[in-house]
Amino acid sequence: MGDREVDEQLVERAQAGDKHAFELLVAKYQRRLGRLINRFVRDSAEAEDVTQDAFIKAYRALPGFRGDSAFYTWLYRIGINTAKNYLLALGRRAPTSTHFDAEEAEAFEHAGLLHEVSTPENELMSKQVVAVVNESLLQLPDDLRMALTLREIEGLSYEEIATVMNCPIGTVRSRIFRARDAIAANLRPLLDTNENQRW
Amino acid sequence: MKQNISAFMDGELFEDEADNVLSRLKKNSELQQAWQEYHLIGDALRQPDYFANDFSARFHQRLETEPIVFAPRRRVMQKARYFAVSAAASMMALALVAWLSMQVDQERTPQLALAPQTLDIRPASFSNNNEINDYVMAHEEFSPTTDVHGVASYIHSVHR
Amino acid sequence: MNYNYLILLAYFISAATSFADPLRDDQAEWLKTMAFAAHQSNYSGTFVYQDGVGGHVDVSRITHVVDENGEHERLEKLNGERREIISSPNQVWLITNQGKVRIERRKGKRIFPALLPEQILMLKENYVIREVAEDRVAGIHVHAVLFKPKDNLRYTHKMWADSQTGLLLKAVVIDDRDRIIEQYAFTELTLGDKIDRSWMIVEPLAQSSLKSPNVVPVLTAKTTDWQIDAIPSGFKMTQHFCYPLKNRNRPVTHLVFSDGLAGISVFIEDLAGRENVNVGLSSQGVIQVYSRVAWNKLITVVGEVPPNTVIQVGDSVRYAGVE
Numbered sequence: 001m002g003d004r005e006v007d008e009q010l011v012e013r014a015q016a017g018d019k020h021a022f023e024l025l026v027a028k029y030q031r032r033l034g035r036l037i038n039r040f041v042r043d044s045a046e047a048e049d050v051t052q053d054a055f056i057k058a059y060r061a062l063p064g065f066r067g068d069s070a071f072y073t074w075l076y077r078i079g080i081n082t083a084k085n086y087l088l089a090l091g092r093r094a095p096t097s098t099h100f101d102a103e104e105a106e107a108f109e110h111a112g113l114l115h116e117v118s119t120p121e122n123e124l125m126s127k128q129v130v131a132v133v134n135e136s137l138l139q140l141p142d143d144l145r146m147a148l149t150l151r152e153i154e155g156l157s158y159e160e161i162a163t164v165m166n167c168p169i170g171t172v173r174s175r176i177f178r179a180r181d182a183i184a185a186n187l188r189p190l191l192d193t194n195e196n197q198r199w
Numbered sequence: 200m201k202q203n204i205s206a207f208m209d210g211e212l213f214e215d216e217a218d219n220v221l222s223r224l225k226k227n228s229e230l231q232q233a234w235q236e237y238h239l240i241g242d243a244l245r246q247p248d249y250f251a252n253d254f255s256a257r258f259h260q261r262l263e264t265e266p267i268v269f270a271p272r273r274r275v276m277q278k279a280r281y282f283a284v285s286a287a288a289s290m291m292a293l294a295l296v297a298w299l300s301m302q303v304d305q306e307r308t309p310q311l312a313l314a315p316q317t318l319d320i321r322p323a324s325f326s327n328n329n330e331i332n333d334y335v336m337a338h339e340e341f342s343p344t345t346d347v348h349g350v351a352s353y354i355h356s357v358h359r
Numbered sequence: 360m361n362y363n364y365l366i367l368l369a370y371f372i373s374a375a376t377s378f379a380d381p382l383r384d385d386q387a388e389w390l391k392t393m394a395f396a397a398h399q400s401n402y403s404g405t406f407v408y409q410d411g412v413g414g415h416v417d418v419s420r421i422t423h424v425v426d427e428n429g430e431h432e433r434l435e436k437l438n439g440e441r442r443e444i445i446s447s448p449n450q451v452w453l454i455t456n457q458g459k460v461r462i463e464r465r466k467g468k469r470i471f472p473a474l475l476p477e478q479i480l481m482l483k484e485n486y487v488i489r490e491v492a493e494d495r496v497a498g499i500h501v502h503a504v505l506f507k508p509k510d511n512l513r514y515t516h517k518m519w520a521d522s523q524t525g526l527l528l529k530a531v532v533i534d535d536r537d538r539i540i541e542q543y544a545f546t547e548l549t550l551g552d553k554i555d556r557s558w559m560i561v562e563p564l565a566q567s568s569l570k571s572p573n574v575v576p577v578l579t580a581k582t583t584d585w586q587i588d589a590i591p592s593g594f595k596m597t598q599h600f601c602y603p604l605k606n607r608n609r610p611v612t613h614l615v616f617s618d619g620l621a622g623i624s625v626f627i628e629d630l631a632g633r634e635n636v637n638v639g640l641s642s643q644g645v646i647q648v649y650s651r652v653a654w655n656k657l658i659t660v661v662g663e664v665p666p667n668t669v670i671q672v673g674d675s676v677r678y679a680g681v682e
Contacts, residue, residue: 358644
């Protein structure tokens with residue numbers, strides 16, 4: 001809910017010529033879109049390239065985005081089309097042949113019907129990131145952990161979280177920030193060293 | 200400032216603050232890093248099986264070579280600080296009754312100071328004094344009280 | 360051992376800053392919301408004003424509209440003699456049965472946002488701000504804020520605003536003995552775009568973007584020659600002018616002090632052979648006016664503060680310039 005407002009603001013800025021605003025959207029959705037495309041394009045390195053292509057296509061198609069749907073729904077459609085076209089050009093078939101829309105793609109994701117093939121490096125990295133994030137989460141004080149979980153997993157707004165946790169909204173904002181800040185601090189060494197290992 | 204990134208990404212800032220944050224994000228690499236990290240944390244919690252390193256940096260290179268898209272579009276302000284005004288329902292009427300009986304403080308009910316002799320000083324009312332009103336008007340123009348809640352900068356100049 | 364001490368210190372510092380924020384942010388947020396609503400909304404309403412000391416009651420209508428030039432306001436007394444003030448970013452008009460009089464505007468256009476961070480800081484320094492969460496008044500969800508001063512040189516303010524829109528519904532000023540100095544409350548308030556704007560002053564765009572030639576916020580020797588020894592702590596001088604006040608032959612020095620919520624103005628002018636100057640104390644609700652003569656000048660203090668305070672300020676004005 002709060003997500004959509006942020007996306008709209010960023011899209012508006014991007015449409016007005018602010019490339020950096022679009023990059024913020026990319027940073028936000030790169031993993032989600034990448035994961036989706038990975039379902040079609042099984043090789044991780046290829047999938048990443050196709051994801052990049054999809055974002056570029058989305059950037060070029062921005063003038064056509066009028067805000068009728070949510071940004072990520074629109075982005076997903078572009079992602080799927082990009083993936084399918086890529087496979088067609090290579091003479092490969094997509095896992096399912098008939099029309100495919102964003103909702104169906106997500107449904108497939110949840111049902112785990114599409115299999116992913118990832119490189120060992122990628123897999124290791126993502127496992128490490130997930131491990132650090134989850135361990136850090138467990139180490140947090142209860143109220144910080146609860147606030148972040150309600151926000152990120154349950155998708156509640158600050159106001160809803162304030163009601164659930166019986167505290168002022170300002171406290172919710174502060175707890176979520178402190179949780180993120182603490183986890184990010186633990187992630188930083190991992191991300192820094194990884195950047196040094198370019199393949 | 201990073202706290203604002205956290206609130207902004209959740210869509211919990213008002214428009215005016217969000218604009219401010221976006222402007223700062225553009226120039227501040229530490230804030231950009233926070234944006235990346237916080238989103239990574241959320242993704243790691245929700246869908247722990249995909250990670251692409253270095254994506255943003257590589258995308259940045261590609262985006263640089265793209266011509267700038269320019270198709271501005273006016274959209275409706277979402278989280279404006281004044282809410283409750285929609286196109287269809289643009290009028291809202293409030294009715295207040297019995298305002299005089301409202302308690303000021305929960306512990307005590309104050310009394311109206313109708314008896315002047317209970318005050319230490321007995322000021323004269325300036326209702327018929329035009330000269331004094333000039334000063335009051337000049338003063339009211341700058342009254343900080345109206346910064347806080349608006350309502351009639353010249354309320355005392357009108358009610359003499 | 361030194362290492363452990365540093366870790367402990369770092370912990371305390373970070374703990375202190377993290378404790379400081381959450382509640383303070385709420386209060387500041389509500390103040391900002393109230394100020395924003397007041398200055399950025401279009402609204403029209405009727406309110407009842409009561410002078411707690413003098414005892415009289417007035418009913419007025421206020422209309423507030425914002426356009427690309429800024430804020431426009433119309434304030435109309437509905438009972439008694441006709442008295443109306445219409446203001447726009449560059450002009451203020453006073454309308455009575457005797458006719459229309461233009462008052463010069465010295466303050467420039469308000470910029471967005473309406474409540475500056477410095478002002479919020481000042482408010483927090485000088486008042487204990489408590490949000491008194493009161494649920495409903497006559498079926499409307501309201502949010503109340505209490506400003507309690509840290510000394511008895513100012514008044515306590517309490518404001519009730521509509522939770523949904525942030526607009527003020529009622530305000531009360533009380534003294535340290537819990538007596539109501541003044542109060543006003545809306546009996547009816549309408550928000551929206553379909554508000555009558557026929558009364559608004561239309562300014563040509565070119566003119567409104569320039570400062571009015573009569574606005575002279577000049578720092579002259581005159582304004583710095585005067586010292587005010589007993590200004591209450593927490594009040595800062597925010598402006599100083601020297602300009603011709605209506606009907607005066609010589610320019611008047613006007614010093615403006617603010618503590619974030621209450622204002623004190625000090626006017627200093629030549630007596631210049633005037634007779635029949637009024638000295639002493641006068642009041643209208645929360646506004647106290649005190650005049651005194653010294654150094655052949657008429658010193659007038661106007662403030663939303665108790666009588667003792669304006670007297671204290673007025674008596675402590677002294678000339679510190681070179682003769």
